[in-house]
Amino acid sequence: MRITSVETSVVALPFTMGGPHPLFAGRPWEKLEILLVRVETEDGLVGWGEAFGHAAIPATKAALDTIVAPLVLGRDARAIETLTRELMHATHLLGRNGAHLYAVSGVEIALWDLLGKRAGQPVWALLGGRERASLPAYASLLSYGNDLGLVARNTADARRVGYRHIKLHEVTREAVLVAKEAAPDAAIMLDVNCAWMPPVARDMAASLADDGLYWLEEPVWPPEDSHGLAGLRRHGIPLSAGENTAGMFGFKALVEAGAIDIAQPSVTKVGGIGEMLRVFRLCQAHGVEVVPHCPYFGPGFVATLHIAAALCERPLVEVLWLEMEANPFDPWVRARDGHVAVPKGPGLGCDPDPAILARYLAAPPVRTEAKVAA
CATH class of the missing domain: 3.20.20.120 (Enolase-like C-terminal domain)
Structure with missing residues (x-):
């Protein structure tokens, strides 16, 4: 089942922590930011992943949107190990740790979510x-x-x-x-x-x-x-x-x-x-x-x-x-x-609440997609 789109978005969630908010990478850390990765296949099934993270989100998101997402379009979402290995090899000159590996991690998690949903089984x-x-x-x-x-x-x-x-x-x-x-x-x-x-x-x-x-x-x-x-x-x-x-x-x-x-x-x-x-x-x-x-x-x-x-x-x-x-x-x-x-539903077992996603969206989603021939 081929991948037709990869979409990234960031939600920012206000929080309290029992004390003053600390500085993180030189700025106050007052909101929890999640870099979400949404992968869709040609049958309309959607998987969700998360890529690291925190103050590195702009770098990880750029790696996803400009390099990693285009590399996965049209690929078989079920061939997780092969696709992940090829993504890591394709980006290894850009660093074996850091933004590109984080980007691959987010896509890979979404592929497992898809695999479980398609099989009707939780990831565990x-x-x-x-x-x-x-x-x-x-x-x-x-x-x-x-x-x-x-x-x-x-x-x-x-x-x-x-x-x-x-x-x-x-x-x-x-x-x-x-x-x-x-x-x-x-x-x-x-x-x-x-x-x-x-x-x-x-x-x-x-x-x-x-x-x-x-x-x-x-x-x-x-x-x-x-x-x-x-x-x-x-x-x-x-x-x-x-x-x-x-x-x-x-x-x-x-x-x-x-x-x-x-x-x-x-x-x-x-x-x-x-x-x-x-x-x-x-x-x-x-x-x-x-x-x-x-x-x-x-x-x-x-x-x-x-x-x-x-x-x-x-x-x-x-x-x-x-x-x-x-x-x-x-x-x-x-x-x-x-x-x-522990969720019991197929895949990760918990798709996000769209109303909460919309409420706390920090920036418009970026969608990378391509038409895949039948």
């Missing part, structure tokens, strides 16, 4: 999974600039509404201790977003060694310094990384260096669902747990639900700790009592 079933009503989630707090009062309050609030795992985005041991006091029966994770060069990271890991962290995420700059990351293992804290890692071979470098206990591939960045499968197989062969990175708000988040439901032995889904004014993919992008529901 296509991946060989069993039906699960819901999955446990963890609250991923945003950064409060080391305001310990806000760290304590939001940690306590997250525990009160049912989260048993809570992740901080801070860079001090004091924040960890405050969070542990605020929610003593919760597992606390710390994500420092590649804050430290290896010598400082080793000192920080030593200071955190006895604090019972569930994991320490991306402690080393730059993130591709797998041996620098591996040097922290001796402190006994489980180490996680992978949201900035390029594809299965990037994870192969982390695994072979003995750098991680937990791999965190991101479906909207790594190349889509098929590349996630390859990362899972690699990690399973080497005894490394996979907990997908997914602080997203649309099809990327929903695709992660299907992946986690099918492939994770101990699923744990990342949910950003914030309150959206609305979301076109409600209710599937929200947690309740520390859990997220």
